[in-house]
Amino acid sequence: xxxxxxxxxxxxxxxxxxxxxxxxxxxxxxxxxxxxxxxxxxxxxxxxxxxxxxxxxxxxxxxxxxxxxxxxxxxxxxxxxxxxxxxxxxxxxxxxxxxxxx
Ligand SMILES: [Zn+2]
Ligand SMILES: [Zn+2]
Numbered sequence: 635x636x637x638x639x640x641x642x643x644x645x646x647x648x649x650x651x652x653x654x655x656x657x658x659x660x661x662x663x664x665x666x667x668x669x670x671x672x673x674x675x676x677x678x679x680x681x682x683x684x685x686x687x688x689x690x691x692x693x694x695x696x697x698x699x700x701x702x703x704x705x706x707x708x709x710x711x712x713x714x715x716x717x718x719x720x721x722x723x724x725x726x727x728x729x730x731x732x733x734x735x736x
Contacts (some may be wrong), residue, residue, distance in 0.1 A: 636679050641665065645681035645715045653691050654684035655704070661687035666698050668708040673731060681719070682712040709735040 636642045644650055652659035663685045667677040670721035677683060698705050713727050713735045720726075724734055 640675055640678045640689055641683065642679055644683055647684045647717045650685040652685070654688040655686055655691040658687055664688050666692055668705060668712045669731060676730065677712070679717060681697040682716060684708065692711045706735065
């Protein structure tokens with residue numbers, strides 16, 4: 635079930651008390667959805683989000699919003715988790731999120 639902000643529990647990261655990328659828990663943590671724009675709500679509602687330290691892993695130049703390769707890896711992790719959790723095939727995933735990232 636999604637909370638009032640539209641977030642279902644993360645299916646990518648079971649423990650969201652630390653940064654998904656660097657593992658640190660002593661910095662400000664942000665929630666990040668690998669899929670933006672019109673897919674952002676769907677990403678949240680399916681638990682396809684992770685927790686990242688605000689800087690550098692979320693907003694830094696080598697973070698999710700600064701480095702396209704990092705975001706691509708996060709999208710692949712989200713796809714893997716969604717296919718496993720929801721029993722989706724690759725075709726199911728593409729129908730929902732537009733593209734195969736694996
Ligand atoms: Zn981090
Ligand atoms: Zn973000």
